[in-house]
Every structure is written in structure tokens, then in C-alpha cells.
Amino acid sequence: MSKNLRYKSSKLVDETYRISFKFNNKIYYGYKGDTLASALLANDVHLVGRSFKYHRPRGIMTAGSEEPNAIIQLHDNTSRTEPNVRATEIEIYEGLVASSQNCWPSVNFDIGGINNILSPILPAGFYYKTFMWPKSFWEKYEYFIRKSAGLGKSPKEADPDLYEHKYIHCDVLIIGAGISGIMAAKMAAKNGLKTLLVDEKSFLGGSTIYDNSEFSKINNQITSSWLEKEINEISKLENLEIKTRTSVAAFHGYNFLLARENLTDHLPINQRDNKIRHRLLKIRAKKVITATGAIERPLIFDNNDRPGILLSSAVKKYIDLYGVACGENNILFTNNDTAYETAMSLVQKGIKVNAIIDNREVIDSKLSYEVEKNNVRIFKGHTVVDTYGYKRINGLSIMELSKDGQKVIGKKIRLSCDSLGVSGGWTPAVHLFTQSGGKLKFREDDQVFIPNKYPSDQLSIGSCNGDLSLEEITTNTVLSVKKFLNINNIDYKSFEIITGIHKSKRNIWLLPSDKILGKTKSFVDYQNDATAKDIKLALREGFRSIEHVKRYTTTGMGTDQGKLGNMHALGIISETAGTKMGEHGTTTFRPPYTPLTFGTIVGRNVGEFFDIIRRTPIHDWHVANNAKFENVGQWKRAWYYPKENENMHQAVQRESKAARECAGILDASTLGKIDIQGTDASEFLNRIYTNAWSKLDIGKCRYGLMLNEDGMVYDDGVTTRLDENHYIMTTTTGGAANVLGKLEDYLQTEWPELDVYLSSVTDHFATISVCGPHSKKIVSKVIPDLDFSDEKFPHMSFKNTKIGQIKCKVMRISFTGEQSYEINIQSNYGKSVWEKCMEEGKDFNITPYGTETMHLLRAEKGFIIVGQDTDATMTPIDLQMDWIVSKKKYDFIGKRSLYRSDTIKDDRKQLVGLLTENPKEVLEEGAQIVADVKKSPIEMLGHVTSSYYSPNLNKSIALGVVKGGKKMLGQKLIIPMENKNINVTVADPVFLDKEGKRLNAKL
Amino acid sequence: MFLINCPFCGEREQSEFKAGGEAHIERPKQPTELSDDEWAEFLFMRKNIKGVQFERWNHAHGCRKWFNIARDTSNDQIKAVYKMGEKPPVK
């Protein structure tokens, strides 16, 4: 039977609005305003998961985003299912379904619990040491580790929710709406600054909003009431935008921040349709004020991880804000005064506090006397040495601390409890500050790191700046914000603060025990099961840097990034190594502060909006004619056009044969086109291409090869001289933007004296390439006014002409080795000219072909494709393209690199043709090429770069790169595959019509 | 993400720009006269310093102009922006 631990509702929780939800298949009830954690605690449910490594039962530990244990799977078995959701953050809604994720088969019986018993053999670095060797064993272990480690389940279907991104520009961004954030927002907005205030929670006011004890007052008002009035006031300010449920994930340089605004996660599922779920805010703020508060530290003692052990501040928040007691018989364990506030909150509601265990020998605060008056036993100078209870704490034992705090002395006292609140003091939440590049300094008094040097126009205020008392927070916030914003109009005069607590604290990073360390389990990182013992082991094994210790022990590497235990890890390292805190550095907190969903990150860029799609002007025709498409960069290119039941191979064989025997037509609109003009255009081409350009006649075309300065092939294409000072260059489809960028770079930075202008005209033209023995007849019909005779219009020349009234450029150039004409026409006429070609070509069996056939046809001719047959290590010499490298030109880009000691070696990988012994056997592209399979290790000579079955040659052909391949013509090599070795012979890379007769063939 | 003050367009987001490596490395006028080592010095060797570094940037998604900046690589602060051909500011 579950108990009801709801005492008194608060402003946040609406007891008239009951909500049912399911956790681990059981139905529970909570109220509107509850988090899943507060609702479970009200039902006396503490056990919510199992730890990652030892599978120890774990309970809710905190009441905020720092939660390490209560991470659950939300929405079982739906497309919305989501792992790693913190129960302390998710607000309940009608129909919520959640389950523990880190347990198998169930949270109450967990098979991995055996790891807890085996823990002596599961020390730090265990996974590295054991499972990584021998390597072949990993596959076997992995299945069980993954299954029992249970990292949660990802959904199997597409995310049905909508996400979006939004840019925000503001004068001041304030992160955190606790007391200092509220004050800063009021000061900024009242002084005319455009201000944005964000907070990760659903309500404003931080922890001060439930600070409603008689012992805490500002200007004679209970602190929470004072703050409520402030909140009322700022909510009316015009310059201020307030966003709740908005968590800042990343604080980058130049005050650029990313925040996730959560818009629907708290709504019943049926109210979420067509609403944006999360919005990623990209905020550029002139000034940033960080007011992210502080996170309470746990204490590190033996068995400090049992369900029912929470942070003392969480116990206080649950009772004060949600009206929920974490137990009926509470004990608090502390090294500072704040736990007494928790005790008073419980006592005043009539909830039993059995005892307070305090590390300090002297306690002298108003609140401590008040607590004693309420019959709470205080054990001064004591520490908890052990706790009991497997799935829920049921007791603990304590001992006295020695004077130096290093040992325990005296007799063990055993106390009973069903809830233990621990307080190790406070850690300023400097995560965002350090993300932004801020440097910290260590404050000895209370052992905290606080902001020291700001890397941008930003300020930390309140407890994240180390101002932990109400007095410091109020006074310092006003002073520093006033100066930071350079404002004078301030409502706040002076503050009269009443508080029941003092700052004294006795900091002991690792509390002593009566057991030897090896027998204890004192958890430093709850989520990853890293203990104090593990950290000491890492130090013994020689690790010193905190970053190394972190990785070896996995401390701080969970989804909570060790928000609770990182300080203790640092403390234990310095104590053990005998160094000063901060000397080992602090770990780097990286974005996101709390995990983000993939949906939030991608926003609207999903499905067809994932990337920009570029379609040619003829695209619709391809679609209507059953083309399959291939992505080339952002372009959709027709890949092949299957007829009826053809597969790709069959379609390509048919298309390839038609292109050589009759006529083929290709949409080449995607090729990059750059318009080059200026009196120095020829000189410019001379410098950027390997071959000479000055003597190219007007109206002629030339193939050019472009290198990088390191001599490696960068791009290629045909360039046409349109006029004395006017050229049009074509580039590869994928290389267009980069080539333009590179040319601009040289023009602007190396040769500004050249009179040359570049303009990208790729999208201006549709390019239709008609090839094959009948091509001339077809284009003659499409453009009857133009003389297509070989005498008037030879190969590698160009004509300006018209189709009807529309100007067009026709080039006679060929990438297939066939006679071939390229019609370039204003884009919007592309489709109609294509259709005209199809119509006029009907009698000649004109066949549309796609990129796959184009690749096959050019491979038959041994033409390279930059990026397929080359990578960034191939020179033109390696490609057997010496003919295109000018010997006469004094200089061109990459020339000097062609005779570096490395590039002149004759055993470089060189492009060759490959013919298989069995002409039917088609090689796999990427397959390795070797000479000798018996020698061990086998020497890899190269790899296959292009491979096809050629229907025109009736055999398999391939191109490949082979070390010293140029001299290996006729030699036998081997392509070793999984099941067999394929014998090949090195051949000339030109397989068809080496003499180029087909370019002028007449039928 | 930086804000870069393009000398032709004004302040823009970093995502509009492309980085072009170390500035003030002039392409040799007579590469053929250089030894392999001298050519390698131009081709491969870059300083990659911690501190103020002079860099080439291109407003790729804007005016397409190249220019130089002086950036402190330790904190990404841009100390100066200046046009191609201008001398780097004194540190």
C-alpha cells in the first residue's frame, strides 16, 4: 500500500486539479504543478532506477536539473518515447506514462544487481581493462553490457513533434529568475534596456520563492512575500520579456547563447497537436547576466546512495513548494547551517525530524537553537559512517569525528530513519560561465570556485557568483548590476536582512569511516557509479590531470556531467595528492548544460528540408519519365531511367548502348558555369590551368585541368572563348562553389593587378547534351538555322545562335567520346528545348541517360572524374595526363609542386586500366589491389576507383590507382575479395576508340 | 560564434564567413627558382600561434570579398579588421 505524504499544498500545486499518471505500469495520482518526482514522493515512491555499473537501487536525489539518478523513459513504446528524462524536471500531465530505464528486467528485481556483489572486481577502468582485450571478446560482452546497462530506448518511428529555431537579439539577457535575476531584470528593464529573462523552471523566484520562514526577512517582510511583490512588478514591465521552462544550453563566445524553450512537454498529449514542442533560441545579447544560483553538495560517506537519501535542499523544496514529505522519520546530515532551515520547514508542518548529524563541533545560529527547542537531537562533531536498507534507507550509524576530521572515534550509534537529507554546502553553478571561456578562482573559506575573469561583456550575480547569504545577494546584486549596466535609476535603497543562519562550515571531502576504504562504497558520481575508492585508485595508477581521472573513472561523464560530485572528485584528488585545490584544474563543462533532444537541435531541418535541394529546369520531365535520382552535392541529378521492370544494371546497359549506337540525351545543367571577363582573362586562365590559353581562338573550346598549389588535381572542365576578353568556364557539379571561391581568392589576394571579373552563371542556363552518331541530325532539326557541318562546326568549337527568338549557345564538346552537342539556353526554356530534342530524336531512338550511364561511357574512354578517380593525392602525371601540363609556361598554380622530390617518384599511385581475367566479372569500386597474396603482411598497391560492365565492349572494365602502375602495362595483379581472389591485367585506361574517330563518325 | 566586422558590409555572423588561414604569406613570384625546402616553407609551414594571429577571412555568403583580421586565438577576440594589401596593425 502506498502512503500519502502530501501535507499541505502550496501556491504551485493545485490540489483541486488531480492528475493520474503511470509509472512502471502502476497508476498514481498527483496534482497540477507537481513534477514526476514530487508526485512519486507524495506516493512514497523513492526507488526509481538502478545505477549504471553496479545496478544499485537508486532514488530521487534532488529537485532540479542536476538530478543524477531519477532519469526515466517517458512515453513507453510510442514514437514520442524519450530516454534520459529527469523526473525532477518533467511536470506531470494527464496520461503521463513513464518507466525506469536503467534496470532489467525490472526496477525491483534487477539482474545486474549482481554487479554490486561482484564490485571488488569492477574497479575504475574496469571496462577499459577487461573488455577491450582481447578485442574479439568485445562483441560478446557488449550485448550483455548494453542490455543490462540500459541507456534507455530510442523511438523506432519518426518524431511526430514540431520544433523550430528562433533568433533573439537583446540588450541584456538574464539567465535565472531567482532573487538576484529578478532584481537584475527589474533594474535593466526600468532603465530602458531591452531585457530577456529566462528560467528553466515553470515558475519564477528560484528557491527564494518558497523561503517562507519567520527567520528569513527582507525589509521586515517574509522573504518569499517580498520577492512575490517584485515579481508582480516586473511582469508589468514593457521592456522585459520573460521565458519560463527555458533552459540555456550553451554560452558561446561573443555573447551568443543557445536556449531551449519547452512549450508543450507539460501539456496533456491531446493538447499538443500542431504546436511547437521545443524552440531553440539563438540569442545574441549585448550583455549577459548569469544568475544561475548554486547547487547543493552531497556528502561522501559509505553507502551514501540509497533510495531515501536526498539533498537537504531537495527535502526542503519538496515540503515547502510541493507540500510533500520525503519521509515520516527524517534525519539530516550536514556540515553547515542550511540543513537547519530544512529541519524547521519539516518541524513546522509537524513532520518528525529524528536527528541532525553535524560535522561541526560548534554550532551557533539562531535557527539551530530553534531546532533544538523542537526536540530535534543534534549530534555535533559527528559523521554518518554507514546506512542501511536495500531499496529504501531504514537507518544509519554515526560516530564522532576526530579533531582533524580524518578518523572516527568512540562508539557507533545507530539511528532509524526513512529519509536522509544531506548538505555539504553549496557549489556556485558556474557551468555557463566556464562554457563562455570564463576563468575561475578558488575561495578557500568555503571551498568554492567562483568567477574571476569574464571573457565577454557579462556578469555573474547571486549565488553563482559565490554570494551565498541573503545579505550578500541583495546588496552585491544591486551594486554590481548598477555598475555593469551603467544605470542610475535604481529602486532599491538599502536592505534590512534577517536570517537565522551563519556561514560557518566544516568541509571534509571524503568523510572517514570505521571500515577501510576498500570496503566502502562512497559514491562521488551517482549516475556513473564512480566512488572515492575509484578516484584514489586512479591516482595510485599514476593519473594526475583531472581530465584523465575523469575519463578513467568516468566521474562526471554522465548526462548530469557530475553536477553534484565534481567538486568532491577534485577535493579527493588534491587531498590524496597533497596539492592545493585548483592546481589540478577544474573539469571543463561543455554544452549542453542539460541534454537537448535531437528534434530541438535540427528544428525544421528534417525530411525534405534537411538540406537545400537544387533541381534543374528539366527536373519535372525526369520525374514524369520515371527517372531515379542521385544526390550530387545539393543537386538532384537523374541517375537512370528504368523502363518497366528494369533494374539499374539493365537500364544502364540499355542507355549506354543507345548513346553509342543511336543517340543519347543528358541533362548537364548542374555543371558549374563561371563567366570570366576582363582584359586579363586569358592571362588569368594561363595561371590557373595547367595548359596554355593565350592562343585559343574565339569560338573554340578547350579542356582544362586545375591543380592546387600542392600539385594535386583540384577540378576540371571545358572552357570556351566567347570573345577576346570573355570566357565561360565549366566546372564539376560538386566543385562549382569551391572553384569560384578559389579563383576569387587568387584574384583578390595574389593578383589584384589583373583586370578580371568572375560571376557564377550556373543557374542561368539549362544545359542539354545530345550525343551519339545521330546527334548531328537531331540538333540540326532542333536548330535549323545553324550550320552543323564538320567544316563550319568542328569538334571543340562553339556557336552563338537562336532557337526561335531565344538566344542560345551551342558547344560541340564530348564527355562520352561520341559526337556530341551541348545546348545552353536560358533556364526557363530548358524543358521545352529538351522536349523538342526528344521529339526530333524519336526517329533516331534518342534515349535519355542519367549520371550512371554518363560515368560508364566516360570510363570506356578513360576520362577521369575528379573526386572519384582522384583524391587529393593525384597529380596530372599520376593520372597519365602529362599531355595537358604545359612545359612552356613559366608558372601556373601547382607547377612548382610537380617536381618536388615526392611528386617525381615513379612509384607513386598512378591511374591505370584494369581488365578482369573473366570478362563477366565486375570489380567492386574501392577494392584493394595487390600483387602477392602469399606474402604477409600483404602489400597494398592501390585500389579500384571506377568499375563497370561495358555493353559496348562486352566486358568488364575498371580504372584504378596502382603504385608504379604506369610501368606495369600487361602485368597480372590480384584483387583479393572476401571469398576469392580476382585476377586482373593492367591495361591502358582508354578502352574504346583511342584514336577518337567516333567524335566525327558519319552514319 | 564570432561577430565579424566585414570592412565592406559591416558586422555579420561568423556563419557568413569562411576562414582562409594565416595571412601575409605571399605566393612566391618565381616559384621555379625555389628549392624544395623553400617551396615547402611557403606551401606547408604555418605558425598556428597562441595569441594574436593575422588571418585571412572571406565573406563567402555576403560580398565575397577577402580581408584580414587580427584574432587572439586564446579567446577569439578580434583586435582589428583590415583590407587585403594593408599592413597588419601593430600588436
Ligand SMILES: [Zn+2]
Ligand atoms: Zn562583406
